[in-house]
Amino acid sequence: MNHFEYRDSELFCEGVRLSAIATAVGTPAYVYSSATLEHHYAVFKQAFAPRDVLVAFAVKANANIAVLATLARKGAGADTVSQGEIERALKAGVPPERIIFSGVGKTESELAFAVKARVYQINVESVAELDALSRIAGSLGEAPSIAIRVNPDVGAGGHEKISTGKGDAKFGVSPEQALQLYARAHIDPHLTAKGLAVHIGSQIRDLAPLEAAFGVMRGLVERLRGDGITIERLDLGGGLGVPYFNEPDPPSPALYAGMAARVLDGLDIQLAFEPGRMIAANAGVLLARVIRIQERRGRPILVLDAGMNDLIRPAIYDAYHDIRPVQEPPPGARHEPVDVVGPICETGDTFTRNRALPPLQAGDLVAFSSAGAYGATMASTYNARALAPEVLVRGDQFEIVRRRWTLDEQLALERLPEWMK
Numbered sequence: 001m002n003h004f005e006y007r008d009s010e011l012f013c014e015g016v017r018l019s020a021i022a023t024a025v026g027t028p029a030y031v032y033s034s035a036t037l038e039h040h041y042a043v044f045k046q047a048f049a050p051r052d053v054l055v056a057f058a059v060k061a062n063a064n065i066a067v068l069a070t071l072a073r074k075g076a077g078a079d080t081v082s083q084g085e086i087e088r089a090l091k092a093g094v095p096p097e098r099i100i101f102s103g104v105g106k107t108e109s110e111l112a113f114a115v116k117a118r119v120y121q122i123n124v125e126s127v128a129e130l131d132a133l134s135r136i137a138g139s140l141g142e143a144p145s146i147a148i149r150v151n152p153d154v155g156a157g158g159h160e161k162i163s164t165g166k167g168d169a170k171f172g173v174s175p176e177q178a179l180q181l182y183a184r185a186h187i188d189p190h191l192t193a194k195g196l197a198v199h200i201g202s203q204i205r206d207l208a209p210l211e212a213a214f215g216v217m218r219g220l221v222e223r224l225r226g227d228g229i230t231i232e233r234l235d236l237g238g239g240l241g242v243p244y245f246n247e248p249d250p251p252s253p254a255l256y257a258g259m260a261a262r263v264l265d266g267l268d269i270q271l272a273f274e275p276g277r278m279i280a281a282n283a284g285v286l287l288a289r290v291i292r293i294q295e296r297r298g299r300p301i302l303v304l305d306a307g308m309n310d311l312i313r314p315a316i317y318d319a320y321h322d323i324r325p326v327q328e329p330p331p332g333a334r335h336e337p338v339d340v341v342g343p344i345c346e347t348g349d350t351f352t353r354n355r356a357l358p359p360l361q362a363g364d365l366v367a368f369s370s371a372g373a374y375g376a377t378m379a380s381t382y383n384a385r386a387l388a389p390e391v392l393v394r395g396d397q398f399e400i401v402r403r404r405w406t407l408d409e410q411l412a413l414e415r416l417p418e419w420m421k
C-alpha cells in the first residue's frame with residue numbers, strides 16, 4: 001500500500017497535490033510519503049510479532065536524514081555501510097545501539113569510528129577485517145559486538161548486479177570459515193562475538209533461496225552451540241522484493257516472516273533484518289516534467305527534465321518504473337506506445353522504450369513510481385546537473401528536506417591550479 005493516489009483528477013501524495021510541489025520546488029524532484037514509510041515499517045515489524053526483531057533500515061536505499069528520522073521515531077534501526085551512513089543515522093536520531101555496520105571495504109578509520117560510536121554490531125566480512133578490527137578495538141580499549149557475514153552460496157535477486165549470496169560474490173566468508181572465525185572472535189578479548197549475518201541479494205521475489213540461506217544459518221548456530229560456543233544473534237539481511245507494477249507482486253512481509261519463523265522454529269535467538277527497498281521504494285516518486293515530444297517515424301519520444309543522473313536504475317539494471325501522468329487521464333484515454341528519455345547525452349539515458357502511456361504534452365508532469373529506494377541515493381551530477389531536491393510529505397503538509405544545489409555551490413568545490421593563474 002502507498003499514499004500516491006488520484007483525487008480530483010490529480011495525483012496526490014497523501015493530502016498534497018504533486019502539482020503544488022512541482023510549482024514550489026521545480027522539477028525534477030523526489031517526493032516521499034511519511035505515512036507510507038511508517039506503514040511499511042510497521043507492517044514489516046509486526047509481521048514477526050510477538051517476536052521482537054530489530055528492523056535496521058538499509059540507509060543505502062534512502063539516506064535523507066528526514067526519512068531516517070521518520071523511521072527512527074517509530075523504532076527503526078539503521079543498516080549502514082560507511083562512516084557517512086553511520087553519521088547520517090546518528091544525526092537522524094537513530095541510537096547507536098540500533099545501528100549495524102556492514103560492508104566489505106570498511107577502512108580502518110571507519111572501523112575505529114564505529115567502535116567509538118559503540119554501534120549495535122559490526123558485521124565482519126573477512127579474516128583480514130577481523131584481525132584489523134581486533135587490533136583497532138584493542139588499541140581503543142573497547143570490545144565491539146560483532147557478527148560474521150556468511151556467504152551461504154545461494155544466489156537471489158532481481159538482477160545479477162544485486163545478487164550477493166553466491167559463493168563467488170565478494171561478500172562474506174564460507175559457512176565453514178564462518179564457524180572458525182566466530183570461534184576465534186569468541187575467545188578474542190578485544191571482540192564480543194554475538195552472531196552471524198547473511199544477505200543474499202535484493203528485489204528477491206521467491207522465498208526459496210531465502211529459506212535455503214536461513215536454513216544454512218540455523219545449521220551454523222546449532223553447530224556452534226553444539227560445540228559449547230554461545231551465539232545470541234542472527235542478522236538475516238534485507239532483500240525482500242517490492243511491486244514495481246509490471247509483474248506479479250512478490251511475497252508479502254507476512255509470508256516472509258512466516259517462512260523465517262518456520263525455519264528458525266525453536267531456536268532461541270535475537271533476530272535483526274535490514275530491509276531497504278521494502279520500506280522506501282513505494283514511499284517515493286520522482287516528479288518530472290515533459291520538456292518536449294520528439295515526433296519521429298515509428299513512435300514519439302517523450303523528453304523529460306529528469307535523466308539517468310537522477311534515477312539510474314533503468315540504465316543499469318533495466319529496471320521498470322511505472323510512469324504516471326500527474327493529471328489523471330480522462331476515462332478511456334488511448335494509450336499509445338512511446339519511448340521516455342532524459343536530457344543526458346547518451347543513449348543509456350532511456351527510462352523505457354515502447355511503453356503505452358496516455359497522451360502527454362510538453363509541460364505536463366509525470367511521476368516515476370517506486371523511486372523512494374535507490375533513487376536519490378544513486379543520483380549524480382553527470383552533465384553538470386544539480387542533484388534533485390527531496391521533499392517529505394506528512395498529511396497535508398510538505399517540506400523540502402534537501403534543497404536543490406545551485407551551480408555556484410557545485411563550483412565552490414573546484415579551483416584552478418596555481419600554474420594556471
Ligand code: LLP
Binds near residue numbers: 199201237238
Ligand atoms: N543489507 C545488506 C548487507 C545489503 O547489501 C543490502 C542491499 C540491504 C541490506 C538492503 O537490501 P534491500 O532490502 O533494499 O533489498 N542499487 C540496487 C540495489 C542494491 C542493493 C545492495 N544491497 C537497486 O537499485 O536495485
